[in-house]
Amino acid sequence: MKIDLSGKPIAITGASSGIGHATAIACAQMGMPVAVMARRADRLEQLVERIRSSGQRAVHLVGSVDDADACCRFIERCASEFGSIYAVFANAGYAIEQPVAEMSIEAVRQNFEVNFFGSLNVIKPALWRMQERGAGHILWCSSCLSRASLPGYASYCATKSAQNQFARAMRLELKAQGIYVSSIHPVGTRTELFDVIERQSPGGASLIDRSRDWTFQPPERVARAVVRCLRRPRAEVWLSTPLRLAMALGVAAPGLADAIIDLLARKRAGGQGISSSGE
């Protein structure tokens, strides 16, 4: 049976661009009141204005997801503005390309603060609200890289795996309480994530080839998949079936999978591969 989403409020982090932005619009089109959070105020104001001008309800809170108090205020804002909270999409995240030997522990920690703990910072207060009502849906924006690691992306992949593991455990914990938990696993998506990687990676982003952007999916495709998942809850949403099957290879034959990834990464990086400068 499909869930009628109309009137069911959702809180979305990382909605100032990309997947979060597209999902906010897609959810509003389903009649969901939408609360959005990110650091760029102007982008959020434009998004809220756009949703309101289409006749739907929207509010925003400017803040960083690594600020637990701001995340609590965000969820409270959603609940007080719309009367309740039905769903939360913990989507804010970023990546840096850097070999482990060169990446500071602080940089790894900060990546976890945003991608993993930043997700938990909104999910926990939303969960308490859902438990009061005995209904809700928690969605983690993980990645296809939750099950496969790329050289240079150890930190990012680890944050995405951690999200995935939490989602799996929470799904079992909350099943009997009427609260769904899903993880979303996008493949390459045309968003500002890659600009951030290029900007923030100290040695540049050699695995990113912008001339191949056309092979990426648009964020609206992920947004539609999120809405489908909200309507018919599923454990995991994969945006590429072949890739999902390839992940099974990684479990059955990790050495072979690593060799294939290494080959592809070297090809992408112009034969150099990603290695620390000490090698």
Ligand SMILES: NC(=O)c1ccc[n+]([C@@H]2O[C@H](COP(=O)([O-])OP(=O)(O)OC[C@H]3O[C@@H](n4cnc5c(N)ncnc54)[C@H](OP(=O)(O)O)[C@@H]3O)[C@@H](O)[C@H]2O)c1
């Ligand atoms: N693009 C892909 O190929 C791909 C593939 C798999 C998974 N994903 C995942 O999809 C999610 C969304 O990324 P995207 O591709 O849509 O990239 P994006 O366009 O760069 O969006 C990232 C969003 O996160 C927000 N954000 C970043 N740091 C934040 C912080 N500290 N506090 C609050 N918000 C923060 C950004 O807003 P502000 O800068 O305004 O704060 C932005 O709205 C991420 O979790 C990413 O890991 C993306």
